Amino acid sequence: MQGHSTYRPTGGVAKWLEDRLPIVGLVHSSAVAYPVPRNLNYLWTFGGILTFMLVAQILTGVVLVMHYVPDATKAFESVEKIMRDVNYGWLLRYLHANGASMFFIAVYIHIFRGMYYGSYKAPREVLWILGVIIFLLMMATAFMGYVLPWGQMSFWGATVITNLFSAIPLVGPSIVTWLWGGFSVDDATLKHFFSLHYLLPFVIAGVVGLHIWALHHVGQNNPTGVEVKDIRRDTVPFTPYATLKDGVALVVFMIFFAYFVFYIPNYLGHADNYIKANPLVTPAHIVPEWYFLPFYAILRAIPSKLGGVVMMFGAIAVLFFLPWLDRSKVRSANYRPLYKQFFWVFVAVAVLLGWLGSKPPEGIYVTLSRLATAYYFLHFLVILPLLGTFEKTKPLPASIGDSVLGSSYGGAHATAAAAPETRG
Amino acid sequence: MRRVTATDDAHDPGRRDFLFLATGAWAAAGAGFLAWPFISQMNPDAASLALGSTEVDLGQISEGQVVSIKWRGKPVFIWNRTKAQVEEAKKVDLGQLPDKSARNENLPSDADAADANRAAPGKENWLVVVGVCTHLGCIPLSNSGDFGGWLCPCHGSHYDSAGRIRRGPAPENLHVPPYAFEGDSKIKIG
Amino acid sequence: MTRQTIMIDRPAMTSPARKAIRSLALILGVGLGLAAADVDRATAAEQIHPPRMDWSFWGPLGHYDPGQLQRGFKIYREVCSSCHALSMIAFRNLADEGGLTYSEEQAKTIAAEYQVKDPQPDDKGEFPERPGRLSDYFPSPFPNEEAARAANGGAYPPDFSTLAKARTYERGFPWFLIDIFGQYQEQGQDYIHALLNGYQEPEHGEKPPRPGLHYNRYFPGHWIAMAKPISDGQVEYTDGTPTTLEQYSKDIAAFMTWAAEPHLAARKQMGLKVMFFLIVFAGLLFYVKKSVWSGWKPETA
Numbered sequence: 001m002q003g004h005s006t007y008r009p010t011g012g013v014a015k016w017l018e019d020r021l022p023i024v025g026l027v028h029s030s031a032v033a034y035p036v037p038r039n040l041n042y043l044w045t046f047g048g049i050l051t052f053m054l055v056a057q058i059l060t061g062v063v064l065v066m067h068y069v070p071d072a073t074k075a076f077e078s079v080e081k082i083m084r085d086v087n088y089g090w091l092l093r094y095l096h097a098n099g100a101s102m103f104f105i106a107v108y109i110h111i112f113r114g115m116y117y118g119s120y121k122a123p124r125e126v127l128w129i130l131g132v133i134i135f136l137l138m139m140a141t142a143f144m145g146y147v148l149p150w151g152q153m154s155f156w157g158a159t160v161i162t163n164l165f166s167a168i169p170l171v172g173p174s175i176v177t178w179l180w181g182g183f184s185v186d187d188a189t190l191k192h193f194f195s196l197h198y199l200l201p202f203v204i205a206g207v208v209g210l211h212i213w214a215l216h217h218v219g220q221n222n223p224t225g226v227e228v229k230d231i232r233r234d235t236v237p238f239t240p241y242a243t244l245k246d247g248v249a250l251v252v253f254m255i256f257f258a259y260f261v262f263y264i265p266n267y268l269g270h271a272d273n274y275i276k277a278n279p280l281v282t283p284a285h286i287v288p289e290w291y292f293l294p295f296y297a298i299l300r301a302i303p304s305k306l307g308g309v310v311m312m313f314g315a316i317a318v319l320f321f322l323p324w325l326d327r328s329k330v331r332s333a334n335y336r337p338l339y340k341q342f343f344w345v346f347v348a349v350a351v352l353l354g355w356l357g358s359k360p361p362e363g364i365y366v367t368l369s370r371l372a373t374a375y376y377f378l379h380f381l382v383i384l385p386l387l388g389t390f391e392k393t394k395p396l397p398a399s400i401g402d403s404v405l406g407s408s409y410g411g412a413h414a415t416a417a418a419a420p421e422t423r424g
Numbered sequence: 425m426r427r428v429t430a431t432d433d434a435h436d437p438g439r440r441d442f443l444f445l446a447t448g449a450w451a452a453a454g455a456g457f458l459a460w461p462f463i464s465q466m467n468p469d470a471a472s473l474a475l476g477s478t479e480v481d482l483g484q485i486s487e488g489q490v491v492s493i494k495w496r497g498k499p500v501f502i503w504n505r506t507k508a509q510v511e512e513a514k515k516v517d518l519g520q521l522p523d524k525s526a527r528n529e530n531l532p533s534d535a536d537a538a539d540a541n542r543a544a545p546g547k548e549n550w551l552v553v554v555g556v557c558t559h560l561g562c563i564p565l566s567n568s569g570d571f572g573g574w575l576c577p578c579h580g581s582h583y584d585s586a587g588r589i590r591r592g593p594a595p596e597n598l599h600v601p602p603y604a605f606e607g608d609s610k611i612k613i614g
Numbered sequence: 615m616t617r618q619t620i621m622i623d624r625p626a627m628t629s630p631a632r633k634a635i636r637s638l639a640l641i642l643g644v645g646l647g648l649a650a651a652d653v654d655r656a657t658a659a660e661q662i663h664p665p666r667m668d669w670s671f672w673g674p675l676g677h678y679d680p681g682q683l684q685r686g687f688k689i690y691r692e693v694c695s696s697c698h699a700l701s702m703i704a705f706r707n708l709a710d711e712g713g714l715t716y717s718e719e720q721a722k723t724i725a726a727e728y729q730v731k732d733p734q735p736d737d738k739g740e741f742p743e744r745p746g747r748l749s750d751y752f753p754s755p756f757p758n759e760e761a762a763r764a765a766n767g768g769a770y771p772p773d774f775s776t777l778a779k780a781r782t783y784e785r786g787f788p789w790f791l792i793d794i795f796g797q798y799q800e801q802g803q804d805y806i807h808a809l810l811n812g813y814q815e816p817e818h819g820e821k822p823p824r825p826g827l828h829y830n831r832y833f834p835g836h837w838i839a840m841a842k843p844i845s846d847g848q849v850e851y852t853d854g855t856p857t858t859l860e861q862y863s864k865d866i867a868a869f870m871t872w873a874a875e876p877h878l879a880a881r882k883q884m885g886l887k888v889m890f891f892l893i894v895f896a897g898l899l900f901y902v903k904k905s906v907w908s909g910w911k912p913e914t915a
Contacts, residue, residue: 080702081469261885271801275772
């Protein structure tokens with residue numbers, strides 16, 4: 001997307017079009033010639049996988065809408081009709097429902113990869129912040145989508161989550177009434193959520209566009225965290241190298257996805273959601289979808305309504321400040337021996353929080369949730385700033401090329417000052 | 425795509441090209457199979473396919489009267505024709521009809537448009553046709569037009585008393601749906 | 615660019631910090647262990663795990679046994695249908711491939727044995743009762759939930775259409791992870807089978823919390839409103855299958871599974887083809903990728 005387009009239209013028509021709308025050149029520069037650090041590992045393929053998942057969710061969602069009825073008296077039955085009568089309806093619905101989980105699996109790997117390799121550090125702060133915005137939009141979209149089948153978990157999940165906003169002082173109750181369009185979760189709420197669930201994915205697609213734009217402007221980070229210096233030694237063209245590597249990873253990911261869809265399609269769902277919503281009966285355990293569990297655990301760890309809500313949103317908000325909380329000049333955890341260990345502890349705490357979120361809020365679970373919540377914030381607010389000051393990091397390779405090829409390959413002088421146009 | 429030339433002897437170019445081609449073909453086949461559920465889901469679902477039949481009591485329909493019944497979301501005209509209307513339909517020379525086919529789902533597709541092939545078998549006063557103009561799908565007006573049958577108000581197609589197109593843009597006679605008599609005064613459409 | 619030469623001498627690598635991490639990991643580990651132990655106690659008190667059964671529809675090659683579904687359907691008709699609806703199943707579904715596989719004629723005959731309210735009003739605006747057709751849905755025993763509760767002492771006999779998927783039991787750690795690989799999706803069926811076999815005298819002579827409840831070993835909380843619905847020999851089988859409660863409970867659970875997931879066999883068959891396609895595709899792409907990357911030299915980029 002920057003000035004490194006090497007596209008030269010050959011035919012008369014191509015030249016005519018390029019003079020008026022340089023779209024082929026844009027695609028060429030951002031998806032063909034775009035230089036990719038040659039040492040990217042398979043963790044870097046999740047951006048492509050996420051793009052695929054967004055498109056897959058939109059496509060399956062658009063066809064499901066052709067059969068779904070957003071009406072409190074018919075929604076549950078219409079979903080069952082999709083499962084029974086619509087041609088391949090069971091496939092499309094299981095793809096969409098499990099697709100949401102796959103989307104989150106991919107996004108969590110993507111986020112943790114960014115954390116491990118310090119991909120949020122200058123000049124990639126805006127890229128990171130756009131990513132956190134996408135994550136928030138995904139959570140809103142997934143939550144509202146889960147309400148649409150209008151099962152027991154849909155209904156009570158919607159009730160609990162919308163009631164979070166009632167914790168806001170003064171205006172909270174009015175906001176909840178406004179979200180509901182009534183005095184409880186009901187038909188009006190379902191219609192609100194249906195409309196927004198259809199809208200938000202396109203907003204996500206827009207922010208993804210900005211995310212990719214920012215990425216292509218600053219260039220990709222890489223496992224060494226060292227910037228590209230010599231475009232010839234340090235990078236490969238996006239096509240065919242990165243596209244093929246992304247393709248391999250995508251197909252392997254699809255195998256994983258297909259395993260869930262075809263063999264255990266209800267594993268990630270909740271049995272109670274096959275019972276139609278009943279406003280008079282709450283299920284014994286209300287549990288959100290797995291991808292919300294860590295945040296749900298944080299919510300329940302705090303013994304005050306407002307406090308819990310603040311901490312839960314704070315757990316996401318703190319991500320926005322990550323680029324400034326981590327003061328270390330070295331990006332990659334490969335060269336930060338201490339951070340590396342704290343990183344894995346953080347991953348373990350996040351997983352633990354997820355598990356705790358699925359447990360009833362009693363006894364040992366509450367204690368553990370509080371400890372883990374405290375550690376979650378400690379990681380961002382104390383450990384990261386201190387590490388930046390006190391950690392002794394390992395020596396970085398002189399260049400990406402050196403790290404892959406050894407410094408003898410390609411001539412030592414190739415590592416000389418990077419030409420300005422190679423950045424990004 | 426930028427051509428990447430492998431000069432390595434270990435890579436036989438013939439085998440490489442075959443590998444690339446096979447992978448491309450495999451991907452294309454997969455895309456085709458993947459597209460099908462997305463296309464097929466728009467076809468009628470199992471419930472719509474099963475909804476097929478409507479029963480009508482003919483005892484209520486007096487001579488000369490046309491009633492319209494909903495079948496598969498479309499109107500079906502049931503006309504208890506008078507003797508004169510039947511005679512008029514019978515004496516039409518088949519050679520002058522724009523559409524010489526019976527368009528009757530209860531008969532072989534090569535049956536001609538004679539009144540006997542349009543009316544109910546053995547009960548020639550009864551004419552059962554789908555009330556959808558074969559031009560662009562409007563619903564024709566009963567007992568109208570220049571030929572004593574129907575007139576489509578949208579684009580001026582005239583049908584005669586056997587539901588055959590006589591003048592106007594419609595290409596085909598009004599279709600006769602699958603139906604059968606159940607007893608003397610009851611039919612089941614579909 | 616970044617500070618690039620910061621050195622390490624291993625011993626100096628802040629052993630207090632390492633110790634802190636280790637002890638933290640230990641705390642978390644112990645906590646996890648405690649919690650896991652706690653879970654087992656908690657769920658044991660709440661719900662006894664049903665025994666795991668063999669089902670023809672388990673696993674990657676799973677499919678329904680038409681004979682079993684037909685027997686289960688017979689039980690539904692003769693026993694369950696007086697209280698439990700099957701509102702999302704149409705008579706045409708009895709002839710569906712991968713299910714009971716009755717012929718269309720048989721399905722028509724069965725449909726005609728039911729009296730169904732026509733969904734379309736007649737010319738007087740009434741909804742007359744008439745013999746069922748293939749396109750009709752199974753008539754429900756009660757017009758609505760309130761009527762069902764009134765007739766059943768306040769309890770609502772749930773609709774069978776999705777019930778097999780709506781019942782489960784807590785698997786706990788680490789089983790919920792192992793189940794991914796074991797493809798264990800039959801918690802609901804195991805529970806239904808166990809429930810039907812679980813009527814017994816209260817283990818410690820407890821009294822029901824209110825009259826009209828029945829003790830069941832597997833029902834969460836043990837006191838269930840449904841009286842023991844079926845016993846040995848109650849439904850006649852024509853295919854020589856033993857007419858025991860054990861067999862009945864398997865057959866009805868299988869029938870309910872079909873009702874909740876009618877396309878199971880088609881799904882698993884398609885899954886096999888999709889898996890084959892994707893694994894070959896992944897292999898091909900991997901070799902293409904390897905071949906292209908091995909041809910890269912800095913000079914050619």
